[in-house]
Amino acid sequence: MGIFSRLFRARDKPQNKTVGSSFSFLMGGSTSGKSVTERSSMQMTAVYACVRILSEAIAGLPLHLYRYKEGGGKEQAVDTNLYRLLHDEPNPEMTSFVFRETLMTHLLLWGNAYAQIIRNGKGEVIALYPLMPNKMSVDRDEKGQLYYTYSRANEEAATMTGNTVILKPSDVLHIPGLGFDGLVGYSPIAMAKNAIGMAIACEEFGAKFFANGAAPSGVLEHPGTIKDPAKVRDSWNSTFGGSANSGKVAVLEEGMKYTPISISPEQAQFLETRKFQINEIARIFRVPPHMVGDLEKSSFSNIEQQSLEFVKYTLEPWVVRWEQALSRALLSATEKPTYFFKFNLEGLLRGDYQSRMTGYATARQNGWMSANDIRELENLDRIPAEEGGDLYLINGNMLPLNKAGAYAEKGKEDKTDNEESTSEEVLDVEKSSGSGRKTRRKSS
Numbered sequence: 001m002g003i004f005s006r007l008f009r010a011r012d013k014p015q016n017k018t019v020g021s022s023f024s025f026l027m028g029g030s031t032s033g034k035s036v037t038e039r040s041s042m043q044m045t046a047v048y049a050c051v052r053i054l055s056e057a058i059a060g061l062p063l064h065l066y067r068y069k070e071g072g073g074k075e076q077a078v079d080t081n082l083y084r085l086l087h088d089e090p091n092p093e094m095t096s097f098v099f100r101e102t103l104m105t106h107l108l109l110w111g112n113a114y115a116q117i118i119r120n121g122k123g124e125v126i127a128l129y130p131l132m133p134n135k136m137s138v139d140r141d142e143k144g145q146l147y148y149t150y151s152r153a154n155e156e157a158a159t160m161t162g163n164t165v166i167l168k169p170s171d172v173l174h175i176p177g178l179g180f181d182g183l184v185g186y187s188p189i190a191m192a193k194n195a196i197g198m199a200i201a202c203e204e205f206g207a208k209f210f211a212n213g214a215a216p217s218g219v220l221e222h223p224g225t226i227k228d229p230a231k232v233r234d235s236w237n238s239t240f241g242g243s244a245n246s247g248k249v250a251v252l253e254e255g256m257k258y259t260p261i262s263i264s265p266e267q268a269q270f271l272e273t274r275k276f277q278i279n280e281i282a283r284i285f286r287v288p289p290h291m292v293g294d295l296e297k298s299s300f301s302n303i304e305q306q307s308l309e310f311v312k313y314t315l316e317p318w319v320v321r322w323e324q325a326l327s328r329a330l331l332s333a334t335e336k337p338t339y340f341f342k343f344n345l346e347g348l349l350r351g352d353y354q355s356r357m358t359g360y361a362t363a364r365q366n367g368w369m370s371a372n373d374i375r376e377l378e379n380l381d382r383i384p385a386e387e388g389g390d391l392y393l394i395n396g397n398m399l400p401l402n403k404a405g406a407y408a409e410k411g412k413e414d415k416t417d418n419e420e421s422t423s424e425e426v427l428d429v430e431k432s433s434g435s436g437r438k439t440r441r442k443s444s
Helices: 002-007 047-061 081-087 096-110 192-211 229-240 270-284 303-330 353-365 371-377 408-431
Strands: 063-068 072-074 110-119 123-129 136-140 146-151 162-168 172-176 220-221 256-260 341-342
Touching: 047 096, 063 081, 081 096, 081 123, 096 110, 096 123, 172 303, 192 270, 192 303, 192 371, 353 371, 371 408
Parallel strands: none
Antiparallel strands: 063 072, 063 341, 110 123, 110 172, 136 146, 146 162, 220 256
16 A cells, blocks of 8 residues: 555655756756756856855865954954865865865855764864865755765775765765755756757757868769669769868779768858857856956956956855855854854955055054055065054144144143243242342343
């Protein structure tokens, strides 16, 4: 009876299950007829370039763990184990750069990034290992609690036993991308499979076109009847077909005649079509065209602004997603009010040398940056404190508006006080002269 109940269960009954990144309802064939997967899409130069740009940018950013100080402000928590893991090496097999680059690549291709959290007996994080998103699924148990199911491969690190492993949410660092339910993200490659498939088709057409010597196909005409046309066609292709045989002189026998088929204008525009598809893929990942080699609409005046927009509108959302996921998974409930993760984007937002020096001069003269603050931003050695490296200076010729003229009034008061004190001194001298008569002289 159990078998029949499973076979004939109601289709509209809700399932207590959240489909993970292994669900590939959008993957496979595209409208162009080309199969698009996460791995095959990386063979497209535009996809590879966009994924590489974003993953290397996130991996190259300085990542620090900060703690709030009691008197206000913050400081780097360099004495914690979490700082060492994310800043130096998350596990004995890879550096922090490689770890973050790998997770960001997974996030861009599959829409999710997973890492196994290894803890000691005290519950402290001691290692992080990346997990393949296509082998992970996210489900709910009978109580509605999330759990992760991972299909382990033999070549992976021996951090778990068994082929299928059930992981608790506390054991998984999960960074979801854009999704519909807020729990798992959907693959950008799956969402844009038609655009990527068309780009693959254009690339394949161009490859075959140039493999034929950039010449269109043609028709061999024979005045009579050919007994074996396949043999004639294969002989012609082997002798005169392909780019290696371009320019050869053809010798036709038995009255045969070769008539080339002219290429249509639509076919001749495939390079423009391929160029548009590259811009389309760059648009999917929100990467400026000049970063993937398209400098047609870039100039000296706008390329810097495009780079700043790349940091603000492309990298910053990914950075916030990373920071919040790290805080949620790696920090305990008692640590979250005190510690936080922060990527440093200041290096990417820096202008040219002249602009930086002008900004530093303004900050220095107005007292909100010291010489050592500026030198740290420029990666220079600090000036000793006894030599004034930590002093905050400000010009003395700036007053609030309601204090305008205060120095003039103060000068008049000081002059009056000086005159009164001088008169009193003269009077005291005359009193002590012994003349027996009080005379009062006013000094001019």
